[in-house]
Amino acid sequence: MNTLTIKECTDMTVKTPAQHFLQSRFWAEFKKEQGWSYQQYEVHAAGTRSFLLTVLLRQLSPFGFLAYIPMGPSILTDYNSQLPETAEKRKLFLVNLAEKLVPLLPTYVFLIRFDPPWECVIRSGNTQAFSRQDFPLIPCTGGRTPCSLRKAASDIQPPDTVLLDLGQPLDALLAQCKPKWRYNIRLAEKKGVQVRCFPGSQAEDVIPIFYRLYRETAARDGIAIHSENYYHSLCRLAVDPAFDTERILISIYIAYFEEKPLAAIITLFSPSGAVYLYGASSNEHRNLMPAYLLQWQAIQDAQKYGCPSYDFYGIPPTDDSHHPMYGLYRFKTGFGGTIIHRVGTLDIPVRGFRYRLYSCAEQLRAFWFKNLKKKLRVHSRKS
Known part of the structure; x- marks a missing residue:
């Protein structure tokens, strides 16, 4: 797993099919119309198949560039999520991948953010004590840029979903x-x-x-x-x-x-x-x-x-009648299928100070939209 080579893919006629629509060139071009840019890379890893990786880039002043990899990398998906060594292998692979990516990305990238398609184990069915498989800090080694892997404060893509086998x-x-x-x-x-x-x-x-x-x-x-x-x-x-x-x-x-x-x-x-x-x-x-x-x-x-499948794309993590989106959970799970839990959004900070500032701003924004703004809407409807 340590032998990893990456090169930028400049041939837009490459026919390698994306394993998920969020890794497709169509989606990358769509995000480009929304103010993002993107780069694609051919990744070759020893002991596993090669794959194409789409990295979305967004310039966020004054922090720098955010590099976002939705539903990637598309390997290590068939590992047994019950085993502790699975999380270890995945963590080390992401750290290695990030280190190889940094020199190829814009100079002022302050964060590489992954949303891998990896399933995980839910430790508790009680949402009050809900936690996913741990991804503790791991220092990067052998690279010129110090970084570590951590769970993001909030998820970008829905980590929990219902998948119908067609x-x-x-x-x-x-x-x-x-x-x-x-x-x-x-x-x-x-x-x-x-x-x-x-x-x-x-x-x-x-x-x-x-x-x-x-x-x-x-x-x-x-x-x-x-x-x-x-x-x-x-x-x-x-x-x-x-x-x-x-x-x-x-x-x-x-x-x-x-x-x-x-x-x-x-x-x-x-x-x-x-x-x-x-x-x-x-x-x-x-x-x-x-x-x-x-x-x-x-x-x-x-x-x-x-x-091959139909993805309902997002449900609450557990069957909790007190969850504000419980109605959505009931509706989507009512069609049958398999409930999938993924690891969620993972961050590798490249520039620690800028990342900490951005994390604070991100948490404040999330608090505004999820709490204060919603309460203001409810209050305005009542009055």
Whole structure:
């Protein structure tokens, strides 16, 4: 594992398929439109396969550059997470990888942040004492830049999710759903809810419909959302012929009742899997259960597209009725599938002082959005 070589990949025609859409060139170009830049590297590690690594870069004044690697590196995924030596091997690999990356990145990189696709063990089912597999500090050795590995204060990508295996018959997938979920799917159909799919080039045309529902959802649930242009950019870029080899399909599904949009979702299909990216719903006719029929239609289409799995992309870590997102947990787990727990976001500070300053700013921002801003919204609605 110590023999690791990295070289920058300048050939944009490289056909190596991404193991996750967040490591695809499509996603990197999409983030570029949102103010990021990116570099891609060919990584060769002794004793394992070579892989392509996409590193997203964001200049954050006055700290410097943040290097972010979502759902990478795409190796060491099949190790037994129950074994202590698995965490040790993964930690040492990340430290080694970071040391090799530093000389290739912009001069003022202050942090390399990983979101690996590695599953982990949950130590406690009680959310009051919830903790993931430990990733204690490890000093880098042999490199010119001192750094250490630590768990980030908060996660960027959702570390907990539900994954449906689509390599089984459709009736088996339906049988996996909880009885109430099957009932709700049939109820929506019986009551006349119709689901329409707008794939590829058609998706951008219905962004205004999706976004109206999304704003309604955000106001109801007190969540922050991107601008409408963000979703236009996502749909527009997905049909660019430059990314044809990655076979990424963005679709918008809208549930209608008497020609009135009730709910909508945005999905991403690729050879590595299907992902439920965004969901929105109206406050009206919620008793018609449109969200259940939307998901069921998307699951069927993902299977037809050849996706090996359907990722609901984010749930609370445990079945805790007191969790503010408990409703989301119940909804997504009700379709069956396997609950996955990943290690979450891991940081390797490159410039310690700048990293500490940034961490303080990041925690203050998180506190503002997760606590104060939400309380202010609730107060304004009551008054």
